[in-house]
Amino acid sequence: MDLTTKFLSIEFENPFVLASAPPTAKYDMMARAFDAGWAGAVVKTLIKEPVNNLHNRFASNKIGSRIISFENIELLSERTPDEWYEDIRKLKQNYPNKVVIGSIMGDAKEPTNWLELAIGCQQAGVDLLELNFSCPHGYPERGKGAAIGQSAEYSGKIVEWLKAEPSVKIPLIPKLTAAVADISYIGEAVAGAGADGICAINTIPSLMGFDLKTLKPKASVAGYTTAGGYSGAGIKPIALKCISNLVKRPGLPVMGGGGICNGYDAAEFILLGATVVQVCTTVMLEGYDIVRNMKKELTEFMSWHNFEKIEDFLGLGNKKIIKYSELDLNYKVIAYIDPDKCKGCGKCYISCQDGGYQAIEMKDKISIIDKNKCSGCSLCFQVCPSNAVSMIEK
Numbered sequence: 001m002d003l004t005t006k007f008l009s010i011e012f013e014n015p016f017v018l019a020s021a022p023p024t025a026k027y028d029m030m031a032r033a034f035d036a037g038w039a040g041a042v043v044k045t046l047i048k049e050p051v052n053n054l055h056n057r058f059a060s061n062k063i064g065s066r067i068i069s070f071e072n073i074e075l076l077s078e079r080t081p082d083e084w085y086e087d088i089r090k091l092k093q094n095y096p097n098k099v100v101i102g103s104i105m106g107d108a109k110e111p112t113n114w115l116e117l118a119i120g121c122q123q124a125g126v127d128l129l130e131l132n133f134s135c136p137h138g139y140p141e142r143g144k145g146a147a148i149g150q151s152a153e154y155s156g157k158i159v160e161w162l163k164a165e166p167s168v169k170i171p172l173i174p175k176l177t178a179a180v181a182d183i184s185y186i187g188e189a190v191a192g193a194g195a196d197g198i199c200a201i202n203t204i205p206s207l208m209g210f211d212l213k214t215l216k217p218k219a220s221v222a223g224y225t226t227a228g229g230y231s232g233a234g235i236k237p238i239a240l241k242c243i244s245n246l247v248k249r250p251g252l253p254v255m256g257g258g259g260i261c262n263g264y265d266a267a268e269f270i271l272l273g274a275t276v277v278q279v280c281t282t283v284m285l286e287g288y289d290i291v292r293n294m295k296k297e298l299t300e301f302m303s304w305h306n307f308e309k310i311e312d313f314l315g316l317g318n319k320k321i322i323k324y325s326e327l328d329l330n331y332k333v334i335a336y337i338d339p340d341k342c343k344g345c346g347k348c349y350i351s352c353q354d355g356g357y358q359a360i361e362m363k364d365k366i367s368i369i370d371k372n373k374c375s376g377c378s379l380c381f382q383v384c385p386s387n388a389v390s391m392i393e394k
């Protein structure tokens with residue numbers, strides 16, 4: 001199976017790239033990631049003035065002990081641009097076949113920092129350059145980060161500044177936020193200004209809530225908090241929707257990420273047309289070696305369908321994402337409950353009673369469907385813990 005892929009004209013040995021985040025905080029971390037098998041990595045976003053981070057800065061949502069989503073109020077790199085340029089040079093020297101992607105942030109109204117950082121990263125040897133228009137916390141209140149990505153005008157203007165500078169030759173990849181009404185509208189603005197590709201998505205604005213025993217908000221910084229960025233498994237559907245939209249309009253090459261936990265998740269992003277996928281939270285929770293499983297899982301998915309290379313299924317699924325008004329109203333299904341599998345737990349009964357069409361009865365501790373009442377909504381299928389429900393065509 002061939003996992004190689006291309007983004008613009010850059011070759012990746014597989015589609016798995018570390019997103020800009022703590023796992024890409026410095027040279028030796030990125031080197032360990034490359035040794036583990038990641039094809040590329042986006043450096044933690046450079047900013048002119050390195051940051052001081054708050055303590056605590058993470059919070060999480062758990063089911064049992066499993067973290068299903070994550071929140072952070074971390075800012076950008078704690079290291080100076082010069083320290084980064086040195087690391088980037090060393091990475092390109094020692095790992096010439098890996099893809100090193102820069103990431104920078106500047107002001108909405110002032111080109112100097114964008115230009116300086118872009119030229120610095122380019123001279124250090126990055127293959128591609130992300131423009132961080134999407135960090136949802138800390139920076140928007142200073143008119144940067146997601147405040148830029150929420151404005152077509154600012155997003156387009158910054159790409160224009162960089163493209164107008166003849167010494168900036170590196171491909172530019174704005175990293176967009178999902179926290180907009182129409183991500184394609186912002187995508188069109190950056191495409192119109194000359195962006196070479198798009199990366200989506202960053203973390204999503206969120207508030208994790210409270211520890212009800214202490215009344216401290218999460219993550220608590222001396223008893224206070226601020227809205228943060230949501231990531232991990234829970235954000236995948238939001239990310240997929242953005243990728244689907246961006247691949248269609250404006251149609252620039254897309255690096256997709258957000259909520260990728262395994263190789264099957266990656267397959268879904270590629271099915272929508274993302275040629276490369278980015279991962280952050282899963283690596284923070286599981287470590288760099290997770291990429292070995294991801295490659296295995298992606299290969300396994302490909303074998304189910306006799307796909308031999310990434311191109312065989314790239315974008316194949318996006319053709320199936322259509323407008324609501326184009327869906328077939330005459331397509332009818334009905335629930336079927338397999339009496340041999342039903343354990344009589346009553347979950348489908350309760351859901352159908354109070355959230356559906358009262359189409360399920362319990363008889364002798366077995367759920368039975370009333371075909372005349374079933375509306376084919378699939379709520380019983382969603383809640384059944386024993387795989388006893390299937391939706392069959394009427």
Ligand SMILES: Cc1cc2nc3c(=O)[nH]c(=O)nc-3n(C[C@H](O)[C@H](O)[C@H](O)COP(=O)(O)O)c2cc1C
Nearest residue numbers: 019020021045072202203231232258259279280281
């Ligand atoms: C702690 C943390 C720090 C992050 N820092 C950055 C950053 O400096 N620059 C950036 O572009 N994205 C940053 N991100 C966003 C990630 O690159 C990624 O886009 C996001 O987490 C969604 O992917 P995931 O669900 O795989 O984590 C950060 C995410 C986390 C969790």
